[in-house]
Amino acid sequence: MAEIVTLLSAGCHPETGRLRPAAGDAAALALGLALRASGHRLIGLHAGPADDALRVYAGFAEFDLVRLNLSAQADALPVILPWLALRRPALVLAGPKAELGAGTGLLPYALAEAMGAACIPEVAGVEELAERVTLVQALPGGRRRRLAAPAPAVLVAAGRLAPPSGWAYARAQRARLETVPATALEPVAATAWRNEPARPLARPVRRIRGGAAARMAAATSFTAGEGQLLVQPAPDEAARAILAYLEGQGLLRS
Amino acid sequence: MSARPRRDPHAERERATRVGPSGRARRILGGAVPAAPVRPRRNPHVLRMAAVPGPAGRMRLDPHGGELLAHLPSLATPGAEQPIVVERPACLILAVLDLPGGRLEGSDFGLLAAARDLADRLEGAVLALTLHGRPDLSRLGVDRHIALDLPDRWDPIARLAVLRAVLADQAPAHVLFAETPLLGADLARRLAAATGLAAAFAVHRLEPEEVRARGAGLDLVGPPPPIMTLHEVLLADRPEPALREARPVPLAVEPDAGLVEDLGEIPVDLTGAPLAEADLIVSAGDGVTDWPAFHTLAARLNATVGGSRQVCDRGLLPRDRQVGASGTLVAPKAYLAFGISGAPQHLQGIERCQRVVAVNTDLHAKMIERADLAIVADAQAVMPALEALLERRRHG
Numbered sequence A: 001m002a003e004i005v006t007l008l009s010a011g012c013h014p015e016t017g018r019l020r021p022a023a024g025d026a027a028a029l030a031l032g033l034a035l036r037a038s039g040h041r042l043i044g045l046h047a048g049p050a051d052d053a054l055r056v057y058a059g060f061a062e063f064d065l066v067r068l069n070l071s072a073q074a075d076a077l078p079v080i081l082p083w084l085a086l087r088r089p090a091l092v093l094a095g096p097k098a099e100l101g102a103g104t105g106l107l108p109y110a111l112a113e114a115m116g117a118a119c120i121p122e123v124a125g126v127e128e129l130a131e132r133v134t135l136v137q138a139l140p141g142g143r144r145r146r147l148a149a150p151a152p153a154v155l156v157a158a159g160r161l162a163p164p165s166g167w168a169y170a171r172a173q174r175a176r177l178e179t180v181p182a183t184a185l186e187p188v189a190a191t192a193w194r195n196e197p198a199r200p201l202a203r204p205v206r207r208i209r210g211g212a213a214a215r216m217a218a219a220t221s222f223t224a225g226e227g228q229l230l231v232q233p234a235p236d237e238a239a240r241a242i243l244a245y246l247e248g249q250g251l252l253r254s
Numbered sequence B: 001m002s003a004r005p006r007r008d009p010h011a012e013r014e015r016a017t018r019v020g021p022s023g024r025a026r027r028i029l030g031g032a033v034p035a036a037p038v039r040p041r042r043n044p045h046v047l048r049m050a051a052v053p054g055p056a057g058r059m060r061l062d063p064h065g066g067e068l069l070a071h072l073p074s075l076a077t078p079g080a081e082q083p084i085v086v087e088r089p090a091c092l093i094l095a096v097l098d099l100p101g102g103r104l105e106g107s108d109f110g111l112l113a114a115a116r117d118l119a120d121r122l123e124g125a126v127l128a129l130t131l132h133g134r135p136d137l138s139r140l141g142v143d144r145h146i147a148l149d150l151p152d153r154w155d156p157i158a159r160l161a162v163l164r165a166v167l168a169d170q171a172p173a174h175v176l177f178a179e180t181p182l183l184g185a186d187l188a189r190r191l192a193a194a195t196g197l198a199a200a201f202a203v204h205r206l207e208p209e210e211v212r213a214r215g216a217g218l219d220l221v222g223p224p225p226p227i228m229t230l231h232e233v234l235l236a237d238r239p240e241p242a243l244r245e246a247r248p249v250p251l252a253v254e255p256d257a258g259l260v261e262d263l264g265e266i267p268v269d270l271t272g273a274p275l276a277e278a279d280l281i282v283s284a285g286d287g288v289t290d291w292p293a294f295h296t297l298a299a300r301l302n303a304t305v306g307g308s309r310q311v312c313d314r315g316l317l318p319r320d321r322q323v324g325a326s327g328t329l330v331a332p333k334a335y336l337a338f339g340i341s342g343a344p345q346h347l348q349g350i351e352r353c354q355r356v357v358a359v360n361t362d363l364h365a366k367m368i369e370r371a372d373l374a375i376v377a378d379a380q381a382v383m384p385a386l387e388a389l390l391e392r393r394r395h396g
């Protein structure tokens, strides 16, 4: 049976700032636990300074947990890569974005690039894992698509996926973690980027261009709907109008 | 010009004024005033009627009887609007539009508007890359256009190969994407990982000197990197509709098949899908009495079912189907409302719908006013008719 590594990062509750399982990583863990139920081996991997960040995930289920001992500022990728190269897992699972730090969601892509593996985002389920992995991808609007890729592959869980059910505090406390010392590379000196407290997002606006005349027209004209009106049409005519409308939007699926 | 004499009251009064014996000015009334010379009266309408369109399409007046306009070559040729041409741009801004299905979406307009703004401030040009088909982008602020027709299956490796070819060919200063899952967000990260170029994701403030990208609870601030994805707050804008050349740029690339194989869409029943995610919703209000017809229609369209509070209160639909201020705020591509009056609380919930179709018996319902396609008819008649039409369409 194959080995699956799921990457678990330190989560942070957006309101209270307390440590928690990161929502995206918990979704990835749910995919991993479903695979473990069909006989594969699951390892949770965390690169960071504290056991507690990893321990909270142990509350979901009993599985192997490994922490690469690393300072909070260091880049995780250069330590995760050699560890994965030694273990050679069939699948690497990750969440879409970290809940602390830059949270760019770039790590799984960089990992896949370095491993020469396929990176597949928005994964909603894994159907089969052997030489190839067959999986289900979540599309916008609740639709689903089936994909296949050769193993090893890096799968990024869909953000909306539910976490594993049933979290137990006692199980989290009981969990045994394996700590692996890791030598972090010196962070690359002084990039042009700096971190600042998040500013409130601006309201999405549609700017009115073309001078005063355009602004006047926009302020005085009523543009709620595009406005095609059929009054007391025959039911068939109304149905045809709706159908043509939906077809024009590409929304007819059958 | 008309020859009708024009009275000049000031001159008349002057002529009629004499200095009297006491030295005071006196007006002579009646008779003895010498006749005024006839000054022709000007007809302003004649001038207006002789106006001709200028180069920008506006009507121009020529007070010199057409002489001036005739001598200006650009003014003498009224007619077609000339596109704005950027011949020697300082840099290229590449906007990557994915367009699955070949249709432009709201976020694509926003992306082009942001690219245009950035290009204008850097005195550059906008290069658009469309991967599925060649829509007309000449009124969307695009100077150059690379159009490809990739197959419809999901193949990120082929897209990445195309993008790398464009980067090698055109060397754009910045590459902009929309932060949309599976499209811009995915491709931008692939490009950043493959090329090692600096990237900023979910940029919510874009200035030529400084960008702000949303991180996890913080903002990353720095100079604009080569790769950027735009946060949705920047994507509500539309580019100025001025005509630009959108010059087709050829690209020779043979993307090879990638590792990932697309096995096609899985049929899923979407009638009970979460409302917030749905892109097609059929919604019922108090005007619906024929519930079997409503549900058959929803199943036939494979549309997500929604309802007004009224129907959820009465238990005709489960509570999680309620659309509106106290239900779910929805943002589908199309919202079909049957027998919904359009109370403010309901309209709040459908503010972000792209298209609304309303069927209601009341011409003056707020829903009819809001709708893009409004049908004043009995929902109980329209629903089965639409269902029958879909059935016929499916069987050829």
Ligand SMILES: Cc1cc2nc3c(=O)[nH]c(=O)nc-3n(C[C@H](O)[C@H](O)[C@H](O)COP(=O)(O)OP(=O)(O)OC[C@H]3O[C@@H](n4cnc5c(N)ncnc54)[C@H](O)[C@@H]3O)c2cc1C
Binding pocket: B284, B285, B286, B287, B288, B307, B308, B309, B310, B311, B322, B323, B324, B325, B326, B327, B328, B338, B339, B340, B341, B342, B343, B344, B345, B346, B349, B359, B360, B361, B362, B365, B377, B378, B379, B380
């Ligand atoms: C605090 C508060 C919060 C609320 N939140 C929400 C909310 O989140 N969502 C929500 O929906 N409402 C909400 N409401 C309720 C809202 O004010 C309206 O009462 C409700 O939306 C009306 O629902 P309706 O349009 O289905 O019914 P009605 O207002 O009764 O309208 C029925 C419509 O059907 C039409 N009709 C009748 N017969 C037919 C026919 N045969 N064919 C076609 N059309 C027909 C009628 O012309 C009428 O326009 C809220 C109210 C309050 C006070």
